[in-house]
Amino acid sequence: MKQLFLAAGISILVAQTKPIPLSSFDAKAKDLLMRMTLDEKIGQMTQADQMFLKDPSDIETYFLGSILSGGDSDPKEGNSREAWTNLATGIEAHANKTRLRIPLLYGIDAVHGHSNVLGAVIFPHNIGLGATRDAALVEQIGKITAEEVRATGIQWVFAPCVTVPQDIRWGRTYEGFSEDPKLVSELGAAAVRGLQGKGLSDPHAVLACAKHYLGDGGTTFGTGGPGKKVLDQGDTRVDEATLRRLHLQGYLTTVPAGVGTIMPSYNSWNGVKVSGSKHLLTEVLKEEIGFQGFLISDYNAVDQITKDYKTAIGVSINAGMDMVMVPDHYREFIHNLKELVQEGAVPMSRIDDAVTRILRVKFAMGLMDSKPRPSPASFAFGTPEHRAVARQAVRESLVLLKNDHQTLPLAKSVARIDVSGKSADDIGNQCGGWTISWQGKSGATTTGGTTILAALRKAGAKVTSEGANVGIVVIGETPYAEGQGDRAELPLSAEDVAAVKKMRSTGIPVVVILISGRPMILDPILDQADAIVAAWLPGTEGDGVTDVLFGAYKPVGKLSFTWPRQFNFGFGLTY
């Protein structure tokens, strides 16, 4: 009998977690669609950036379906929770003045916590979460991120990134969980479950966006896009079987997990822009895999399809793009798409399919219901409980690469620690890109948080160069995002190597902590350090690093990327 109950329990659990199919909202969507003008339909397919609105009333004039804040598109009053809430709710109010009062979706890159807002908890970037192998933790992080995004009145995040980076010289490597498709597929689905909660109608959930479809992390070195990048937005040159094996896995799990939106990528596949590929957008993703939500283009990605903008729009929409992220020239987009429909170049059936998909999601989110929504102020934001989960994520993300003579863990009681290195006391380096600003920024003022130096002091260590019995040198990368992080080589800087060598010269044991968005070539310091910890981009909760340095927790992280020439995928020591 017990087995029966157990089986029933599990099946109920599975039944509860299976998302409601978006197509179950079609009756409501089609009823509304029938009442819409062509202008209102095309408006729903248009996403502008708040910073480029010619006039906020353009939202009403053009019936805009969505607004985003791209990187650096911040409230004029600054990045406080209140300023973001006022911006989002102010924008929202314009949509309520339209004839049909279809609420708009506000989208933002909350890619490691609500990383645009001061005071938000900033989690490790995905490369660190990949090292945890902890899907339950990733789901919990998604849930907390959703809560903190809702705390600013925003309800759509352009996450999770389910890229599978194959060349760590790519500036977006750290946005990927792993080079391994299976690990990406597991953690990507967990992130969607966390972000979208018990279902899209859950007021504590947000709409997620799996990105960037398809093959964003597989571009060939030297084929980078505009602006002379070497990899970013380049050409992924593989056969379809390889494309599916390496890069499709994250969609094969996030679609069944109910992800409401997917973002097609800038990159090309064998010379064809993915954002204009009917085979990939419609035949594979919508027909074969059965994705029922809507596709949101990347930032001006449609413009890159072909020189003539109107032609590019027609190619992309006919390929299956449903909503276009056109931050500034949204009026031009709308004008061109309307002409294409009137000329018959884009069939009304394609417009109706796109708008049905968008409306399905809005109905599923309960946006069309008149019932009152919790106020942004009622959501938890930057709480100790949220920080505790981020601290756990930092702990579990650390990968111990070397630990000669059991240098680690440090005995806290006798620790007189000489601390050096550019990232020992730099919250900006610790958080990396996509933090408050698009590219992120070195320094102490980027956002509130606990640096590694501050965490050492909080843990009671005596930080001094006088009579120190161990040295800690924190080195690595300064912040970057996207193509700005593309590199031909990944050496440590001369400054970093010198800092390690200087500490080595004191004769005390040396612990190197690497703050970076990817593996770097460690040859110059490998024999200079007694212990080496890969900390990735841990975010605001530096206490997670000292939890492991002092042995309160053992290091459990395993490499989710091969460390060239030095450590294999899955490598990681422990105490």
Ligand code: GLC
């Ligand atoms: C960027 C990125 C994408 C992001 C979007 C909006 O260029 O490619 O990941 O979601 O634009 O900021």
